[in-house]
Amino acid sequence: MAKFEDIKSRLCDKPIVIDDWRQDDTYEGIYPKGARDKSAYFSPETVDESCLKGNYRYLFKLSRSWCPWQFWGEVIAYRLGLITGVEVPPAHIGLNNKYNPGEATYGALIEWFYDDKKDIYVEGGQFMVKLVNDFDRQKGTQHNFLTIAKLKGISGFREHWAGVFTLDCLTGNTDRHQDNWGFVVKDARQQPTEGTKLCFSPAFDNGTALGYEIDEKKIDRFIDEKKLEKYLTNPRHARHHMKWSLDKQEELNFYDFMKKFVLEFPDTKSIIGKKLSFSQPQVEEILSPLITAVSDTKYCISQKRLRFIIEFIFKRKELLKKALSI
Numbered sequence: 001m002a003k004f005e006d007i008k009s010r011l012c013d014k015p016i017v018i019d020d021w022r023q024d025d026t027y028e029g030i031y032p033k034g035a036r037d038k039s040a041y042f043s044p045e046t047v048d049e050s051c052l053k054g055n056y057r058y059l060f061k062l063s064r065s066w067c068p069w070q071f072w073g074e075v076i077a078y079r080l081g082l083i084t085g086v087e088v089p090p091a092h093i094g095l096n097n098k099y100n101p102g103e104a105t106y107g108a109l110i111e112w113f114y115d116d117k118k119d120i121y122v123e124g125g126q127f128m129v130k131l132v133n134d135f136d137r138q139k140g141t142q143h144n145f146l147t148i149a150k151l152k153g154i155s156g157f158r159e160h161w162a163g164v165f166t167l168d169c170l171t172g173n174t175d176r177h178q179d180n181w182g183f184v185v186k187d188a189r190q191q192p193t194e195g196t197k198l199c200f201s202p203a204f205d206n207g208t209a210l211g212y213e214i215d216e217k218k219i220d221r222f223i224d225e226k227k228l229e230k231y232l233t234n235p236r237h238a239r240h241h242m243k244w245s246l247d248k249q250e251e252l253n254f255y256d257f258m259k260k261f262v263l264e265f266p267d268t269k270s271i272i273g274k275k276l277s278f279s280q281p282q283v284e285e286i287l288s289p290l291i292t293a294v295s296d297t298k299y300c301i302s303q304k305r306l307r308f309i310i311e312f313i314f315k316r317k318e319l320l321k322k323a324l325s326i
């Protein structure tokens, strides 16, 4: 884990107003609308916050309309990434008063993770369709790790997937589909091309997680032990989007998947152990300021929701440690 003071300098505990940021009109053309509305903007040349880059592209990503709190998942995943040492694109609280004129619109403000003048981004799905016959890119049913593991020779492969899977397991992310990871071919647009390097993208698109689908009124239902256990471990829901193999019958929950991963790549056990060495006070310190960051009742994150999120992160952490005997 990075030093706590370094982590804090990379955070902003208040909304970043982007009303005067220049919209990037090329974005909509490049990326068709996904599950959530989003647009890209360029930050001004000079920025006040130390966590922001000047004249740089950011994605302003909204929540689904029925759960306006969803964008917090991206902000929390970034903070958890800093604590665990998993690379996640910086995600801050964005406020846009011009998105819907006359209305405050909050969303995640996410730093672009590559330089499109120098680098080329390749989606995981582009790779999967080449390696799996009749790969269904819409449903991603054949999305599986053993196919991806054919790339194990790429530098950083073990550290990367150990990190992404650990983060997804802690947050209960069920949406790491084939287009929610990818490769950055660094300096591929530069001449000469000798310096080109293939890297994995950081863990982006982290919002289908952290119990975003649970209405606040229903949080108390998890006092029931059976319901809680089912939510945290039932493989029908509590699983990585990515299957382990092409086996159609496979039903592995997060923890059984992780067991297989560590059996296949034994040296990842210590990597995962390090990533799980954070404590509750550290998480509390870094997430608690979010409760007062937004006063707008539609978009704020309540104390109750944040408590529930933190509690579930630690419950999943214990389940993972137990499964891997860490």
Ligand SMILES: Nc1ncnc2c1ncn2[C@@H]1O[C@H](COP(=O)(O)OP(=O)(O)OP(=O)(O)O)[C@@H](O)[C@H]1O
Pocket (backbone or CB within 6 Å): 031, 033, 034, 035, 036, 037, 059, 061, 089, 110, 111, 112, 113, 114, 179, 180, 204, 205, 206
């Ligand atoms: N920080 C980023 N830097 C560069 N490209 C990004 C970034 N975040 C997202 N993208 C690109 O935009 C696409 C859509 O973004 P994202 O996956 O976050 O949204 P989504 O609407 O939730 O998608 P989905 O359809 O998977 O639910 C991504 O697949 C990726 O190609």
Ligand SMILES: [Mg+2]
Pocket (backbone or CB within 6 Å): 034, 179, 180, 205
């Ligand atoms: Mg996505």
